Amino acid sequence: MQKEVFIGEHLDNYRYDEKIVKSLEGRVLLNHDEFVKWYSPPKIRMSERNLTKKINRQPSVEKVETISNAILELMAEGVCEKKIGRTYGIDAVRRLVNSQFDILVLVESNYLDIKAKEGFTYTKTAANKKMNHVLGFIIVEKGECQRLPNAYSVNLICVRSIKDKPRGSVLLGAYLYCCKKIGQRYGLLELAGGYRNVAGFFAYSKMGFIKNTTLFDKRCFKDYGNLPMSIDLADYRYTEFVDYASGHRKFTNFRDDTGFINIIPEKGNVVQHELQNEIARYCNLLYQMPFIFDGYYKTSHWLDEKIIEDMFESYDNPSLDNCIDYLYESIEDLSRTFHEAKYPQEIQEEEERQVAVPSKGPVTLKQLLSKYKSTSSKNKTNKTKKIKSKPIISRRKRGPENTYVGTNHSA
Numbered sequence: 001m002q003k004e005v006f007i008g009e010h011l012d013n014y015r016y017d018e019k020i021v022k023s024l025e026g027r028v029l030l031n032h033d034e035f036v037k038w039y040s041p042p043k044i045r046m047s048e049r050n051l052t053k054k055i056n057r058q059p060s061v062e063k064v065e066t067i068s069n070a071i072l073e074l075m076a077e078g079v080c081e082k083k084i085g086r087t088y089g090i091d092a093v094r095r096l097v098n099s100q101f102d103i104l105v106l107v108e109s110n111y112l113d114i115k116a117k118e119g120f121t122y123t124k125t126a127a128n129k130k131m132n133h134v135l136g137f138i139i140v141e142k143g144e145c146q147r148l149p150n151a152y153s154v155n156l157i158c159v160r161s162i163k164d165k166p167r168g169s170v171l172l173g174a175y176l177y178c179c180k181k182i183g184q185r186y187g188l189l190e191l192a193g194g195y196r197n198v199a200g201f202f203a204y205s206k207m208g209f210i211k212n213t214t215l216f217d218k219r220c221f222k223d224y225g226n227l228p229m230s231i232d233l234a235d236y237r238y239t240e241f242v243d244y245a246s247g248h249r250k251f252t253n254f255r256d257d258t259g260f261i262n263i264i265p266e267k268g269n270v271v272q273h274e275l276q277n278e279i280a281r282y283c284n285l286l287y288q289m290p291f292i293f294d295g296y297y298k299t300s301h302w303l304d305e306k307i308i309e310d311m312f313e314s315y316d317n318p319s320l321d322n323c324i325d326y327l328y329e330s331i332e333d334l335s336r337t338f339h340e341a342k343y344p345q346e347i348q349e350e351e352e353r354q355v356a357v358p359s360k361g362p363v364t365l366k367q368l369l370s371k372y373k374s375t376s377s378k379n380k381t382n383k384t385k386k387i388k389s390k391p392i393i394s395r396r397k398r399g400p401e402n403t404y405v406g407t408n409h410s411a
Helices: 009-014 018-024 032-039 048-055 067-084 086-094 113-118 124-130 168-180 199-204 238-246 272-292 302-314 318-341 345-353 364-368 376-384
Strands: 028-031 101-107 134-142 152-159 186-191 227-232
Touching: 009 018, 009 028, 009 168, 018 168, 018 238, 028 032, 028 168, 032 101, 032 124, 067 124, 067 152, 101 152, 101 168, 101 238, 101 376, 134 272, 152 168, 168 186, 168 199, 168 238, 186 199, 199 272, 272 302, 272 318, 302 318
Parallel strands: 152 186
Antiparallel strands: 028 101, 101 134, 134 152, 186 227
């Protein structure tokens, strides 16, 4: 199937821009056809039994007709496993079987040496060596959001190490740049795990993506456990995508009502890291709560259920607005605590100066962290437990204006 996104001069104008070239530091971006030509997979058909053993695939009645599907799954397994789990990446590419997709692959600078050393032989050993030179990739899928049947959304993006340069921003920048070139209006994606996927949230936000819950729809994104995000490509110039992706310029026009983009732990401050994860739980419930009230979504993680229990203990028959206010206040309290949090060793030193009685033992990290957990739930419970719920409109802003993305707009 002919590829439509990472093609011709659209991609060349991006990847050969001097800023992108500099940020790549010798590494190379290959589109679908270039990657297949270089990878030169074994010209044999892998048996379904062997493929099942290799990638933990469940047996199916469908025969493995092409090596291409196996390559995608092996790539997802090898590059994504440490970041999003063993099965998530594989499951994502399996959904592409009957869809139109495109792919861009980031490889090591010496990727051609592998093929030369192997003498252009078609062996599994050679294929595995080449796969080890794959540093990252992005897969985009056409029509994943059925409201925009001609639009490409991000199906999966992975890099081996977020510490290495360039990061996923170069791959994401290519998606935005090329989609704008082919006339697509919006960039779309689902953030797996929502705010709890901290690295993903920051990476997408720094490229201009914003939360857009209007994309929760039977004809678009259906999983309420993920956070839908979008970007209006018409609001940006091509040079801006290059600048943000290469790190030449930082994105500053953040639009997120939770303030989570400002929750950045200091290096080595485990207290702040714990608080960041705690805040993320409340941020997730903030966008999920309307769907929970409507009966469309049920929480499956006990930590989130605990927050919901606290809310319902704080109010008698709480309204949606009560819950939204509760979550905003909790986020504000935790955020304030986050910015005041000290390093564990500083906490311990302070306690040692203040304690007048002999110590009963070393203070554990868990005990130190507990001192920085928000007490807002307990306080609100004591204050509002007997207060009847009232049909009020939440006083708090519910986030950036969600732009409805649908057939009344161009893709």
